Amino acid sequence: MMLAFFHYPSHVNSFIPHGHCYLWKTGLVWLHIISDATIALAYYSIPLLLLYLISKRKDVPFNGVFVLFSAFILACGTGHWMEIWTLWHPDYWIAGVLKAFTAIISIYTAFTLIHLIPQALTLPSPAQLKVINRDLSHEIIERIKTEQALLRISKAVESVSDAIGIADVTSKSIYHNPAFINLFGYTVDALNAAGGPVAVYNNPEQAQSVFTTIGNGQSWRGEITMQQASGKTMQIDLRADAIKDRTGKIIALVGVHTDITERKQAEAQLQTAQQFMCSVIEAMPIAVFVKDATDLRFVLCNRAAQELVGVSADEILGNTDYDFFPQQEADFFTQRDEEALTSKKVVEIPEEIVHPNSGNGETRILRIRKTPIIDSQGQPKYLLVIREDITEQKEIQAALTASEAKFRSLVENANDAIYAMTLDGIFSYLSPNFTHMFGYEISEFLGQSFVSMIHPEDVPNCMEFFHKVAQTGQKQAGLEVRVQRKDGTYGWITSNTSPIIDINKQVVSFQGIIRDITTRKQAEALLQQQAIELAQTLKQLQTTQSQLIQSEKMSSLGQLVAGVAHEINNPVNFIYGNLAHANSYTHQLLNLIQLYQSNYPNPVLEIQQEIEALDLDFLIDDIPKLFSSMEAGAGRIRQIVDSLRTFSRLDEAELKAVDIHKGIESTLMILDHRLKLKPNQPQIQVIKDYGNLPLVECYAGSLNQVFLNIMANALDALEDSLIQGKLTHNQPQISICTQQLPSKQIVIRISDNGPGIPEQVRQKLFDPFFTTKAVGKGTGLGLSISYQIITERHGGSLQCISSLNEGAEFIIEIPVAQMNK
Numbered sequence: 121m122m123l124a125f126f127h128y129p130s131h132v133n134s135f136i137p138h139g140h141c142y143l144w145k146t147g148l149v150w151l152h153i154i155s156d157a158t159i160a161l162a163y164y165s166i167p168l169l170l171l172y173l174i175s176k177r178k179d180v181p182f183n184g185v186f187v188l189f190s191a192f193i194l195a196c197g198t199g200h201w202m203e204i205w206t207l208w209h210p211d212y213w214i215a216g217v218l219k220a221f222t223a224i225i226s227i228y229t230a231f232t233l234i235h236l237i238p239q240a241l242t243l244p245s246p247a248q249l250k251v252i253n254r255d256l257s258h259e260i261i262e263r264i265k266t267e268q269a270l271l272r273i274s275k276a277v278e279s280v281s282d283a284i285g286i287a288d289v290t291s292k293s294i295y296h297n298p299a300f301i302n303l304f305g306y307t308v309d310a311l312n313a314a315g316g317p318v319a320v321y322n323n324p325e326q327a328q329s330v331f332t333t334i335g336n337g338q339s340w341r342g343e344i345t346m347q348q349a350s351g352k353t354m355q356i357d358l359r360a361d362a363i364k365d366r367t368g369k370i371i372a373l374v375g376v377h378t379d380i381t382e383r384k385q386a387e388a389q390l391q392t393a394q395q396f397m398c399s400v401i402e403a404m405p406i407a408v409f410v411k412d413a414t415d416l417r418f419v420l421c422n423r424a425a426q427e428l429v430g431v432s433a434d435e436i437l438g439n440t441d442y443d444f445f446p447q448q449e450a451d452f453f454t455q456r457d458e459e460a461l462t463s464k465k466v467v468e469i470p471e472e473i474v475h476p477n478s479g480n481g482e483t484r485i486l487r488i489r490k491t492p493i494i495d496s497q498g499q500p501k502y503l504l505v506i507r508e509d510i511t512e513q514k515e516i517q518a519a520l521t522a523s524e525a526k527f528r529s530l531v532e533n534a535n536d537a538i539y540a541m542t543l544d545g546i547f548s549y550l551s552p553n554f555t556h557m558f559g560y561e562i563s564e565f566l567g568q569s570f571v572s573m574i575h576p577e578d579v580p581n582c583m584e585f586f587h588k589v590a591q592t593g594q595k596q597a598g599l600e601v602r603v604q605r606k607d608g609t610y611g612w613i614t615s616n617t618s619p620i621i622d623i624n625k626q627v628v629s630f631q632g633i634i635r636d637i638t639t640r641k642q643a644e645a646l647l648q649q650q651a652i653e654l655a656q657t658l659k660q661l662q663t664t665q666s667q668l669i670q671s672e673k674m675s676s677l678g679q680l681v682a683g684v685a686h687e688i689n690n691p692v693n694f695i696y697g698n699l700a701h702a703n704s705y706t707h708q709l710l711n712l713i714q715l716y717q718s719n720y721p722n723p724v725l726e727i728q729q730e731i732e733a734l735d736l737d738f739l740i741d742d743i744p745k746l747f748s749s750m751e752a753g754a755g756r757i758r759q760i761v762d763s764l765r766t767f768s769r770l771d772e773a774e775l776k777a778v779d780i781h782k783g784i785e786s787t788l789m790i791l792d793h794r795l796k797l798k799p800n801q802p803q804i805q806v807i808k809d810y811g812n813l814p815l816v817e818c819y820a821g822s823l824n825q826v827f828l829n830i831m832a833n834a835l836d837a838l839e840d841s842l843i844q845g846k847l848t849h850n851q852p853q854i855s856i857c858t859q860q861l862p863s864k865q866i867v868i869r870i871s872d873n874g875p876g877i878p879e880q881v882r883q884k885l886f887d888p889f890f891t892t893k894a895v896g897k898g899t900g901l902g903l904s905i906s907y908q909i910i911t912e913r914h915g916g917s918l919q920c921i922s923s924l925n926e927g928a929e930f931i932i933e934i935p936v937a938q939m940n941k
Contacts (some may be wrong), residue, residue: 163197
């Protein structure tokens, strides 16, 4: 295996590989490979070490010769690699060129050494170097000590938060610490370029004063305005001094800068805030006192406090409560003061009668609040006392109480119910007759909204009525609504409401009177109901006969359709069910024929003639297509039958949960012949947009009748317009959209893009016997019956939206589940 590796299979020139000289002896070849490789690696390591040496020792003299030695040794090492290469590849020209390059490098290196040897002989001897090194060592030690001391100082200067700048005696910057650069935005070079340290001073005269002072060997300290490189001004606390040597000579100037801009701004803001607070306290209409926590002497009072006591601030400050109030009252005040200071909590006196000794000595009623002011150590330092004079409020309250008692007596003896409520409709007062009128206890509705007792249908009228009172600020009368009594029955009331207006002429609440008019409304309702019933009876007599005839026709049609569907369904199911078996059997026979053809490719002449006569290949290809067409046709018949059976539920009288979409599809199947392409008329396109509907509880047959009436009318309108050329487009369409509403209703929209319905016709669409069709084409009962089915039988709504040249849309809404079953 090893010999196979060394055999060189072919040669690209007339030379032979060097390995032939060794007769390709494995041991000999490996000996040369290992030797040459080891020498080459050793050669390569030497220049790397030399290059590493001169890279680390920049002070080594004659380092150029090291580069020459490295190139020479690399060339020698590459020559040994070439020796290995030529064992298999006779590239002796390359090897010769490499040796020539090595010779050139070696000669150049030798000449370089001849030139450098005289210079090398001038280098100091080891003994001389030892003396020099000893002197240098002492000097280095001293320098290291000095550098360490300077380093400690430098680190301290670099780490301080104050901005430190050092300049020479000519006022030229020579050092800035990082804080200086961050604060002013100047490096040393940038500041010198800007004019020197004077550039950071906002006032050149002040800068001259600072430099003159420290130039004379004196210190300077003070607050000064300076500016950053961006031009932004700052307030600086400056400590400037001269740096002197051991002989006292000034060798540099140093400045330590502390930014106090924020502190000065805070002081200004604090002063402004204090002035503002003093102005606010002075302007407050209530008496404000501040007492010292140690001896309870007054240290601050506002104008209202002076008016309360009846003396000036000069006479109040420095005194105590004993100087202005009787001893008993002063003892009480002092006791409550000590309670607030001891507990460090707010003490309130809701009502206190006082008799000041000074001023006019008039008795006053005060509301007092004592608040301890705590210092940074958590101890009370002052006591804030707020004394609000509520004498007039108490007098007004007493007068209001007497007036209210008189008003309440009148209200509580009234025959009608009297109420007061807020703008939000919350009862704030109800007279006793409210309980007699509605059966509720007054406590059940005080603080509650009136809406809960109003009939839901009348709530909008109430809201509009009160909104009008609030907007106009005038009394409104004649609101008539239904109100639910406590026993659950409803009665009628009429209400007159007046606004309560404040001093700013704004409506702030309502008051009104409620009168029970149930008896009158019942009499009116009875008369109205009798008149309505007479009109309805007459109308029903006119329509009942026609509706019965129409219903009988539809019922008979449903029975006929159901019977025909049943009779067709049985043979169709027989045919459809056997088609699969017949198709399977035929495939088996065809497979058998193909087996015969593959195993007996040369039948007798008579069979060959029969195959040609039958055109067997065409027969094999066409029979599956024939069965597929038959299956599709039978499936279509089954779909038609299913649609007829679905539509034939016209005679079903009970409620059922059904799929609305199936009813729509059955109706479309019934009308399919009218939708298809006709001579000289385009096909009528049906666009379906079905939503995700649940099963709907309804009278399925009746709903199908509605769908049929609406779609048939749409088709009539489109066909008549196509015949008369009234359509402005060439693509008649009927769109059907279904959707479930959040209110547990479903909506079915059936629309067309026909000529539309005039407004005067649209208003009469659902009237019995109204029709715009020619005699014999319509009875005028289709939409009327449809309206009755949707509104009366299903509790829904049916409406038509249309205008000329904009098509027509019928919207059906019915609940998912019927409430009254």
